[in-house]
Amino acid sequence: MRIVPEKLHWTGTVSAVEPRIRLLRSFSEMSHTYQGYTLIVDGRIGADDGQFRIGIGKALHAKHDFRIGDLLEGLCLPVQDPRRDSVTHYRVSRVKRRASGETVPHDGPPFQGIAPALTVxxxxxxxxxxxxxxxxKCFGCIWASKMAVEMLIDPWNPSYRxxxxxxxxxxxxxxxxxxxxxRKVPGRKGMTWVEEDWVDEDATAHRGPDD
Ligand code: SF4
Structure with missing residues (x-):
């Protein structure tokens, strides 16, 4: 019989909201998975006090438009494998907003409005x-993201870092x-790929300097 772990109660104040995106690297190749959002919360989970990174889904964010200063509570679980995630807790449920933070205009930096849709x-x-x-300096900016990165070292003999x-x-x-x-990406037989500046320039070439 599968044992369902008991969720922990959490409560705290949001200090940042950012997209939760996972990056898979295979030497010079990369792909992204848009998982949802990360609430960085100062508060308590279970019996522990501190700052936590709580992963939520896009539907929950769309419903509440979470923002800095929100006082929230809910239930969650610790992540199963912290190496593979950029959050400390996830599987959030029963979220309640006890107090609402102010909507800060986008005239940063850092830009602290409502984090937009993942498609953006x-x-x-x-x-x-x-x-x-x-x-x-960038803490709290809606455009900042800390990604969990999984690196496939050898596609013919799969191993990961x-x-x-x-x-x-x-x-x-x-x-x-x-x-x-x-950044350097390890590959098979001790090889290393260096992600030069042109990668970022290419990825954002469709945007002007102020977009
Ligand atoms: S995350 Fe980017 S846009 Fe936001 S403050 Fe930092 S550098 Fe500026």
Missing amino acids: YRERSRRRLAARKYST YRTETFCYGPKSCRLYKAGRC
Whole structure:
């Protein structure tokens, strides 16, 4: 008989909302899965106090338009394999908004309005963002995303490595932007692919500097 784990009660204040996107890399190839959104919440889950990353679905975000300052509560589970996820908790249910944060206009940076539909992120595409910028100056920006990355090392003898990477979907002219070092992707037989700047330039070539 399958044992269903008991969900934990959580409550806290939203300090950031960002898209929850998974990146699969296979040497120079990549694909994205748009899973939903991440609520970064300062509060309590079960008996633990702290800052948590809670994964939610796109329908829940569309229903509530979550924003910074919302006081929320609900139920959730810890993720099964933290290596494979950029959130700490997911499978959220019974969400209630106890108080509403203010809707901050989009005149950032960082831009702190309501995170748009996932199709908007997909259409805009992303540039790599230095991890330090992500966690400092860009914190709370709706265009920032910390992705769980799964790297297929050898397609003929499947083995994987995992890490997180940070990205920006915002305007290319943003004064806070810093790319950071080119990222390296391991491959079979000790080979390494370096993701040069042209990858980001190509991915966002359809946007003007202020789009
Ligand atoms: S660099 Fe990107 S993520 Fe950071 S504030 Fe600017 S638009 Fe937002």
